[in-house]
Amino acid sequence: MRLSNAIWPIVILTALVLSGCGAAATTGSGPASPQSSQGTAGPPYPGSTVSGFQAVDLTWISAQQGWALGTAAGCAGQRCATVLETTDGGLHWTTVADLHDCLLEAAPVGCPAGVPQVSQLRFANADTGYAYAADGGPYSLTTNGGLSWQVQSGRQASAVKVGYGTAIRISFSHAGCPGPCDWSIDRAPLGQNSWQPIYTPPATFNHGQVVLLRQGPSDIYAAFLGNLAGGAAGQEAAQLVVSTNGGSSWVTRPDPCVTASPRYGAADFAAAPAGLLVVLCRTAGGARAGIEVSTNAGASFGPLEPLPRLREGVYSEIAAASSQSIVVAAPGVELLVSSSGGRHWQVAAAPKTRPSASTPTSTFLGFESPLIGRWVGPPNTLWTTTDGGLTWTARKF
Numbered sequence: 001m002r003l004s005n006a007i008w009p010i011v012i013l014t015a016l017v018l019s020g021c022g023a024a025a026t027t028g029s030g031p032a033s034p035q036s037s038q039g040t041a042g043p044p045y046p047g048s049t050v051s052g053f054q055a056v057d058l059t060w061i062s063a064q065q066g067w068a069l070g071t072a073a074g075c076a077g078q079r080c081a082t083v084l085e086t087t088d089g090g091l092h093w094t095t096v097a098d099l100h101d102c103l104l105e106a107a108p109v110g111c112p113a114g115v116p117q118v119s120q121l122r123f124a125n126a127d128t129g130y131a132y133a134a135d136g137g138p139y140s141l142t143t144n145g146g147l148s149w150q151v152q153s154g155r156q157a158s159a160v161k162v163g164y165g166t167a168i169r170i171s172f173s174h175a176g177c178p179g180p181c182d183w184s185i186d187r188a189p190l191g192q193n194s195w196q197p198i199y200t201p202p203a204t205f206n207h208g209q210v211v212l213l214r215q216g217p218s219d220i221y222a223a224f225l226g227n228l229a230g231g232a233a234g235q236e237a238a239q240l241v242v243s244t245n246g247g248s249s250w251v252t253r254p255d256p257c258v259t260a261s262p263r264y265g266a267a268d269f270a271a272a273p274a275g276l277l278v279v280l281c282r283t284a285g286g287a288r289a290g291i292e293v294s295t296n297a298g299a300s301f302g303p304l305e306p307l308p309r310l311r312e313g314v315y316s317e318i319a320a321a322s323s324q325s326i327v328v329a330a331p332g333v334e335l336l337v338s339s340s341g342g343r344h345w346q347v348a349a350a351p352k353t354r355p356s357a358s359t360p361t362s363t364f365l366g367f368e369s370p371l372i373g374r375w376v377g378p379p380n381t382l383w384t385t386t387d388g389g390l391t392w393t394a395r396k397f
Contacts, residue, residue, distance in 0.1 A: 053082065053093070053397040054379035056103060058364040059123045063372045064089045067096070067129070067146065068397065069121040070379065071103050081118050083131075083146050084397070090374070090382050093397055096146040124162035128191045132157045134209070136172060143191050152193045155184065159212035159222075165190055168198075168247070170210045170222055181205070185212075185222055187247060198247035205239050215271040218246050219297060226255070226265045228284055236265030236284050242298045244275075256292050256301040257281035264290070264304070270319045272367070278320045280328060286314035291342045293323055305342030310334075317365040319373060321388045329365045332378045337389045348385075349392045351378050 053072050060066035068084045072095075081103040084093040101118040117137060123129040129146055132139035136156035140149040155171035162168075167188050172181045183205050186195040201224065211223040220243040227235040240253040256279050257264040267282040267289070275297040281304060282289045288309070292301040307315060313333035320326045326342055329335045335349040363376035367389075375383040375392070383392045 052380070053084065055084075055376045055382070055397060056119065056363050056379060057121050058366070058374060058376060058382075059121050059129070060366075060368045060374075061123055061125055063368050065126065066090070067121055067123055068093065068376075068382075069103070069118070069131070070397075072098070083121065085146070090384060090395060097149070120160070122160050122162050124167065124190050128162070130157075130160045130162065130167065132160055134158060139169075141191065141193070154193060154195065155186070158210050161212050161214040161220075162190060163214055164217045168212065168214060168220060169195065170212050171195070181208075183210075183224070185220075185241075185247070199241065199243070199250045201239070201241060202252075207238065211269050213269060213271040213277075215273060215276075219244055219271065219275070220247055221269060221271055221277060221298065223266060223269050225267070228265050228267055228282055228286065236263055238266035240266075240269075240298060244297050253298050256294070256298070257304070262288070264288075267316060268318045270366070272320045272322060272370075276320060276323055278318055278326055280315060280318040282315060289315040289328075291318060291326060291328065291338075293320075293326070293341055295323055302341075305338075307336065308345055317363070317375075319365045319367055319389075321367045321370045321373065325370075325388045325390075327365065327373065327375070327389045329375055329377060331363050335365075335375050335377060335383065335392065339390065348389065349375065349377070349383050349394065351381060351394075 053070055055068045055070035057069040058066055065087050070082060071080060072082045080098065081101045082098050083096045085096045086093050103118060117133040118131050119134045120132050127143050127145050129142045130139055136158050138151050139157040139160065140151050142149045155173050157169045157171050159170040160167060167190055169186050171184050171186055183201045184197045185199040187198050188195040205224045207224040207226055209225040213221040222241045224239045226237045237258045238255040241250050242253060243250045255266050257266045263284050264281040266279050268280040270278050275295055277294040277298045279292050281292060290304040290306040292304055294301045307328060310330055310333060313330040315328050315330050317329040324339055324341045326338045327335060332351060334347055336345045337348040338345050363379060365375045367373040371386055371388050373385045373389055377383060381394050381396050383394050385392045
């Protein structure tokens with residue numbers, strides 16, 4: 001599951017202007033009303049090529065077809081976001097669109113004032129996709145595979161999940177999150193901006209970061225994460241809401257990590273079939289981390305299983321192929337795999353390139369099926385498993 005580690009300022013998107021990049025390059029390795037933009041004849045900035053591409057998010061509709069959001073080399077003056085597509089499982093990538101937006105995850109000190117932001121990408125099928133910033137702002141919608149986009153009016157989106165003919169989002173209506181935030185969980189038909197609220201969290205859910213998961217047609221998980229950057233005691237606790245009937249009813253669950261000592265809080269969640277929900281627990285500041293496993297949709301969790309100490313970086317991503325096969329990543333540092341439900345761990349991937357000031361604090365880690373999964377780490381490299389996480393192979397974008 002992909003999640004930002006740092007708490008960024010909430011900046012309202014004034015526009016999300018997306019433009020195609022003219023001839024496609026291939027590599028082997030809230031406004032008041034909707035706006036749209038078409039591709040220009042040439043690159044929108046010098047050196048706009050796929051070479052040197054660094055990804056911060058992936059989205060897949062099958063084991064073979066997916067899209068990557070990131071930056072291409074040569075973006076001078078401000079961050080520029082690029083969307084790539086693959087139809088062969090990541091062996092080759094083609095530029096779909098170059099964006100004039102600031103890629104939030106690639107800007108550790110924040111985006112320049114007035115520059116639109118984007119950090120997440122979700123496609124439901126070969127035509128319909130959503131682009132948005134995890135810190136909120138108007139989202140953009142494409143219905144032609146990313147060739148053109150429209151900025152949508154209405155509430156700001158912090159998370160979007162798609163599938164089974166619908167899109168579900170976590171939204172709020174104003175700047176100033178974290179708290180107080182008027183959070184809402186909404187649903188709309190795919191490709192439409194006709195959102196209807198299906199759950200309104202209590203006003204106490206004032207956290208600034210969220211995780212939204214869908215598993216099958218029925219299970220929906222929404223986590224409102226606490227402050228793991230070393231705030232006051234109690235601020236690290238997350239709040240979790242769960243629906244097992246497609247959003248018709250909801251139950252509130254406490255942060256499963258806070259029962260552990262010292263001060264742990266939930267840093268990320270991941271879901272798999274049959275009610276499997278796993279959580280990455282971390283202490284304030286990130287010195288210690290572990291995982292817990294639920295097999296009943298979060299009603300209860302097993303004991304905290306500790307993770308090995310890191311010499312650098314922090315664990316921020318978790319994914320699960322089953323209750324036994326679990327992977328955890330520290331972006332740009334290493335990927336760990338457990339085939340015993342977290343009781344034992346081994347290093348599955350350790351990139352040679354070490355993190356730098358421009359290394360995104362979180363990228364992408366997830367499974368498309370019980371066997372096929374992907375990790376972006378470091379940002380210029382796609383790691384793939386075809387055996388449920390036991391072994392991983394690397395290929396540069």
